[in-house]
Amino acid sequence: MQEAKVAAILGAGAWGTTLAQLLRSNGLEVRQWSRRSETSLAATLAEADLWIMAVSMAGLASVADQVAALQLGDRAIWVSATKGLADLGWRTPSQVLSDRFPLQPITVLSGPNLSKEISQGLPAATVIASRDRHAAAVVQQAFASDRFRVYTNRDPLGTELGGALKNVIAIAVGVCDGLCLGANARSALVTRALAEILRVGAYFGARTETFFGLSGLGDLLATCTSPLSRNYQVGFRLAQGESLAAALTAIAATAEGVSTARVLAQLASREGLELPIAACVAELLDNRISPTTAIERLMARDLKAELVRENQNVASNTLPLAIAEPLAMKKTYVLDTNVLLHDPMALFRFEDNDLVIPITVIEEIDRFKKDLNERGRNARQISRLLDGFRSKGHLIEGITLDHGGKLRVVMLEKTFLEQLPSGLIANANDNAILAVALALQQQNGQPTILVTKDTNLRIKADATGLCAEDYESDKIDFSELYSGTAEVYLAPDQLQVFRREGGLDLSGEFFPNQALTLVDETNLSHTLLGRYRASDRRVVPLIQPPKMGISRIHARNREQQFALDLLLDDNIQLVTLVGKAGTGKTLLAVAAGLHKVADERHFSRLLVSRPIFPMGRDLGFLPGDLQEKLAPWMQPIIDNLDFILGGANNNGDRPSNKQQNYQDLMGMNLLQIEPLTYIRGRSIPRQFMIVDEAQNLTPHEIKTILTRAGEGTKIVLTGDAYQIDNPYVDASSNGLTYVVEKFKNEAIAGHITLERGERSPLAELSANLL
Numbered sequence: 001m002q003e004a005k006v007a008a009i010l011g012a013g014a015w016g017t018t019l020a021q022l023l024r025s026n027g028l029e030v031r032q033w034s035r036r037s038e039t040s041l042a043a044t045l046a047e048a049d050l051w052i053m054a055v056s057m058a059g060l061a062s063v064a065d066q067v068a069a070l071q072l073g074d075r076a077i078w079v080s081a082t083k084g085l086a087d088l089g090w091r092t093p094s095q096v097l098s099d100r101f102p103l104q105p106i107t108v109l110s111g112p113n114l115s116k117e118i119s120q121g122l123p124a125a126t127v128i129a130s131r132d133r134h135a136a137a138v139v140q141q142a143f144a145s146d147r148f149r150v151y152t153n154r155d156p157l158g159t160e161l162g163g164a165l166k167n168v169i170a171i172a173v174g175v176c177d178g179l180c181l182g183a184n185a186r187s188a189l190v191t192r193a194l195a196e197i198l199r200v201g202a203y204f205g206a207r208t209e210t211f212f213g214l215s216g217l218g219d220l221l222a223t224c225t226s227p228l229s230r231n232y233q234v235g236f237r238l239a240q241g242e243s244l245a246a247a248l249t250a251i252a253a254t255a256e257g258v259s260t261a262r263v264l265a266q267l268a269s270r271e272g273l274e275l276p277i278a279a280c281v282a283e284l285l286d287n288r289i290s291p292t293t294a295i296e297r298l299m300a301r302d303l304k305a306e307l308v309r310e311n312q313n314v315a316s317n318t319l320p321l322a323i324a325e326p327l328a329m330k331k332t333y334v335l336d337t338n339v340l341l342h343d344p345m346a347l348f349r350f351e352d353n354d355l356v357i358p359i360t361v362i363e364e365i366d367r368f369k370k371d372l373n374e375r376g377r378n379a380r381q382i383s384r385l386l387d388g389f390r391s392k393g394h395l396i397e398g399i400t401l402d403h404g405g406k407l408r409v410v411m412l413e414k415t416f417l418e419q420l421p422s423g424l425i426a427n428a429n430d431n432a433i434l435a436v437a438l439a440l441q442q443q444n445g446q447p448t449i450l451v452t453k454d455t456n457l458r459i460k461a462d463a464t465g466l467c468a469e470d471y472e473s474d475k476i477d478f479s480e481l482y483s484g485t486a487e488v489y490l491a492p493d494q495l496q497v498f499r500r501e502g503g504l505d506l507s508g509e510f511f512p513n514q515a516l517t518l519v520d521e522t523n524l525s526h527t528l529l530g531r532y533r534a535s536d537r538r539v540v541p542l543i544q545p546p547k548m549g550i551s552r553i554h555a556r557n558r559e560q561q562f563a564l565d566l567l568l569d570d571n572i573q574l575v576t577l578v579g580k581a582g583t584g585k586t587l588l589a590v591a592a593g594l595h596k597v598a599d600e601r602h603f604s605r606l607l608v609s610r611p612i613f614p615m616g617r618d619l620g621f622l623p624g625d626l627q628e629k630l631a632p633w634m635q636p637i638i639d640n641l642d643f644i645l646g647g648a649n650n651n652g653d654r655p656s657n658k659q660q661n662y663q664d665l666m667g668m669n670l671l672q673i674e675p676l677t678y679i680r681g682r683s684i685p686r687q688f689m690i691v692d693e694a695q696n697l698t699p700h701e702i703k704t705i706l707t708r709a710g711e712g713t714k715i716v717l718t719g720d721a722y723q724i725d726n727p728y729v730d731a732s733s734n735g736l737t738y739v740v741e742k743f744k745n746e747a748i749a750g751h752i753t754l755e756r757g758e759r760s761p762l763a764e765l766s767a768n769l770l
């Protein structure tokens with residue numbers, strides 16, 4: 001990971017100065033600029049790794065324009081630290097930046113961060129939000145310290161809306177406190193405000209859960225409960241009878257809630273959004289109502305239920321009360337072809353929102369339906385599902401799905417295409433789908449979101465002002481993937497009990513079969529290894545491999561010991577091993593499989609398989625019979641078998657009869673190596689089955705494999721989420737990552753992430769650096 005060394009901060013107010021202090025104490029070189037500085041903007045930004053925007057919203061667009069005019073390249077990562085909303089087009093600060101710097105990585109920094117407390121060295125936490133994981137990690141690293149805890153998330157929009165909207169609410173709470181209305185009134189105001197914030201979030205298509213994190217609820221609480229907040233102070237002073245001008249002069253700093261309230265009032269009236277608190281604050285600020293009238297107006301609103309969708313069996317009812325109401329706003333999701341080809345069941349994954357399939361998507365799906373691969377099968381499944389829906393009504397008029405949402409197929413009208421911005425070719429399928437979504441956005445009273453796995457289409461949508469999302473229903477955050485291991489600190493006598501009695505009762509939350517390193521808390525170099533047994537909440541010792549090793553292979557590090565333990569336990573029917581090249585995952589799995597089949601005879605056969613995805617450019621037509629054609633793809637497995645059966649040492653020395661050995665096993669029907677293509681439709685009883693390179697499979701494909709497991713079969717999935725050759729999955733949406741998370745609570749499954757490379761120093765270095 002690239003490390004940030006130089007940061008340029010634009011804005012020399014309270015926040016910019018505090019951010020500079022945080023970065024300097026982490027050893028970064030920091031340059032700060034404001035419109036009054038003597039140093040030039042160009043000199044401040046030149047060669048900096050981070051460009052941090054910390055000017056008030058009022059100056060953000062003009063400062064961004066000045067930076068863009070300098071044309072300094074797109075290497076630096078932007079960090080947007082401003083909290084506000086632009087009055088033109090309701091753009092958030094990072095959107096204003098991305099309009100001008102479309103090629104640069106953009107991150108958002110936001111959280112409960114009253115600058116005064118942070119500059120005094122008091123502890124605080126914040127969020128770095130970005131769609132660009134790498135950029136978020138670099139910025140996280142630059143700011144994180146033992147007094148400033150930095151989290152990341154992938155919802156910059158929700159993160160920024162939380163930060164902008166809480167300023168308005170802080171003004172309202174300041175008024176409430178200034179009028180001495182008490183704690184009950186303040187709590188009611190903050191709670192109802194959360195509903196209002198969520199409503200805005202739903203309108204823009206932000207993620208609901210973001211508003212319950214640090215940048216949402218966290219910042220709302222900090223700003224509404226601390227007199228340090230300038231926005232709160234403005235409200236408090238208004239309640240004391242001061243004019244807005246006098247209040248702003250007195251605080252002598254930015255109170256973003258003033259302009260944000262006006263922007264929200266405009267949004268509410270133009271888009272028909274119910275934002276009573278923001279509307280009242282705006283009227284108060286413009287001196288159209290008094291503080292007392294503002295409060296009276298809020299209290300005199302129509303009586304209504306707190307929970308709008310009571311007694312409906314929908315997911316939102318499991319969420320806190322205040323959020324149910326904003327979720328009542330339905331959205332229209334327009335689905336791209338690649339979403340349905342990736343997951344035909346996507347049709348059922350949008351709760352009670354409305355779904356639209358542009359006719360172009362149907363035509364594209366039709367083109368794939370004869371394919372003999374996964375994509376073809378999914379295309380056929382979509383066609384069958386849509387055909388089945390026809391019995392419920394006309395797809396063009398819309399049919400109601402079981403969850404309550406409407407599904408309709410929308411024809412492409414000429415007028416839709418005419419509305420596309422010039423420069424977008426009307427006869428491209430992507431643009432036709434975009435045109436339908438844009439037209440619906442204009443016709444619809446509800447938020448419209450284009451869902452596509454195509455990054456470029458999402459960028460085009462963004463450029464045309466349409467909200468676009470990746471399809472993430474089966475996505476797992478890879479950076480937070482369950483590792484399968486944990487450390488437990490114990491007293492020396494507890495370690496003795498574990499050793500003496502062959503186990504130890506353990507309190508605490510662990511996953512079934514989680515590998516535990518028991519650390520002596522008085523001597524950290526003294527450790528014992530065990531595995532958590534969930535049935536009786538005990539940690540038990542690992543299975544000891546024979547002295548000769550497993551098929552002569554010995555574990556070389558702790559992670560490999562954990563992996564072998566899972567591989568050797570016959571009660572564990574599913575093992576997942578994730579690790580980069582050279583960590584030994586495939587070798588261990590093959591060694592354990594051979595041992596179980598040939599030595600212990602516990603399984604009737606070792607079946608090793610891998611999906612066929614060429615690495616790099618395809619070789620084209622290959623001569624020979626099936627085995628010969630498959631040889632290049634199966635060679636990595638054969639290399640592992642060579643190594644084990646030939647008893648090769650680490651210098652690569654091997655006896656000359658090695659090839660004979662694995663072919664002997666195949667002749668005896670103890671070993672079978674075959675591509676995954678041949679697995680579908682079969683039942684696989686009493687076999688030790690290894691699926692190598694499982695990161696190239698979709699969740700749906702993995703399901704097909706796991707459901708083939710017959711009586712007494714053990715399945716081992718191995719892979720490296722950073723080496724994906726399948727264009728339809730990524731580190732977070734591939735089947736291997738998906739299975740790790742889905743099975744982590746199951747007693748018949750175990751997982752280990754292997755981090756340490758053991759192949760060679762060069763292999764290890766390459767896997768880390770490249």
Ligand SMILES: NC(=O)C1=CN([C@@H]2O[C@H](COP(=O)(O)OP(=O)(O)OC[C@H]3O[C@@H](n4cnc5c(N)ncnc54)[C@H](OP(=O)(O)O)[C@@H]3O)[C@@H](O)[C@H]2O)C=CC1
Nearest residue numbers: 011012013014015016055056058059082083114115253254
């Ligand atoms: N203070 C805090 O605790 C936090 C603040 N924030 C956010 O950070 C942003 C900045 O806040 P903060 O530093 O506290 O505010 P200050 O009022 O202390 O400073 C504002 C900064 O913005 C600059 N600025 C204001 N208007 C313009 C303009 N029209 N053109 C160019 N520059 C301009 C000012 O320049 P000059 O110095 O020349 O006047 C100054 O550098 C706000 O959006 C705020 O919500 C976020 C988290 C915490």
Ligand SMILES: O=C(CO)COP(=O)(O)O
Nearest residue numbers: 111112113114229230231
């Ligand atoms: O954003 C802030 C705290 O997170 C600062 O709030 P004020 O701008 O109201 O002081």
